[in-house]
Amino acid sequence: xxxxxxxxxxxxxxxxxxxxxxxxxxxxxxxxxxxxxxxxxxxxxxxxxxxxxxxxxxxxxxxxxxxxxxxxxxxxxxxxxxxxxxxxxxxxxxxxxxxxxxxxxxxxxxxxxxxxxxxxxxxxxxxxxxxxxxxxxxxxxxxxxxxxxxxxxxxxxxxxxxxxxxxxxxxxxxxxxxxxxxxxxxxxx
Ligand code: CUA
Numbered sequence: 001x002x003x004x005x006x007x008x009x010x011x012x013x014x015x016x017x018x019x020x021x022x023x024x025x026x027x028x029x030x031x032x033x034x035x036x037x038x039x040x041x042x043x044x045x046x047x048x049x050x051x052x053x054x055x056x057x058x059x060x061x062x063x064x065x066x067x068x069x070x071x072x073x074x075x076x077x078x079x080x081x082x083x084x085x086x087x088x089x090x091x092x093x094x095x096x097x098x099x100x101x102x103x104x105x106x107x108x109x110x111x112x113x114x115x116x117x118x119x120x121x122x123x124x125x126x127x128x129x130x131x132x133x134x135x136x137x138x139x140x141x142x143x144x145x146x147x148x149x150x151x152x153x154x155x156x157x158x159x160x161x162x163x164x165x166x167x168x169x170x171x172x173x174x175x176x177x178x179x180x181x182x183x184x185x186x187x188x189x
Contacts, residue, residue: 053134055110060086066110072183073098073105075175081105084183087116087129087151090158094185097149098167099141100174106138114155120166121147128153141168 060066066086072094073083081103086093088111099105109118109129117128120141127135141147151162167186169177177184 054132055134057112057131070183072185074183075178083107085109087111089113089156090162092164094187096165096186098169098184098186100171101141101144101168103171104138104140107136109135115153116151116155117153118149119152120149144168144170
């Protein structure tokens with residue numbers, strides 16, 4: 001006797017309308033996300049990870065490029081400036097990193113124990129550092145002076161005390177200090 005029950009034709013129309021509404025909402029969400037990716041990519045020059053490079057956590061302090069004497073900033077034979085660092089609970093090694101201004105600098109970082117990360121001041125240098133993997137990116141610093149480099153992944157009770165400093169030197173000053181085969185840092189000796 002009920003007249004409120006819609007016919008099968010009407011209920012199909014209601015379902016189609018509801019589905020269409022949802023598809024508009026979903027399409028709008030996807031459009032916003034794509035827009036965010038494009039804006040951050042172009043405006044902030046964000047650098048999504050593009051490759052996977054592994055390293056053995058058990059031996060990285062014994063051999064290979066992440067042994068202690070190889071950490072810090074190096075001018076490679078091909079004149080590339082490369083910074084190698086290790087993150088561990090609760091510090092970065094080296095604690096003070098020195099880089100030249102207005103020069104492409106490649107960072108290579110890994111972690112020994114937990115997931116860490118770092119961001120350098122108000123630059124676009126920003127990465128997670130995951131045990132077993134080498135995080136790498138290349139960036140340039142345009143402002144000289146000192147920047148803070150805090151760990152930005154919660155890594156345990158000492159997380160908020162985990163940070164390093166980055167000293168950006170004028171290119172000439174940096175190059176005058178750099179010696180072939182040597183590792184530079186600004187850790188006080
Ligand atoms: Cu290391 Cu948080």
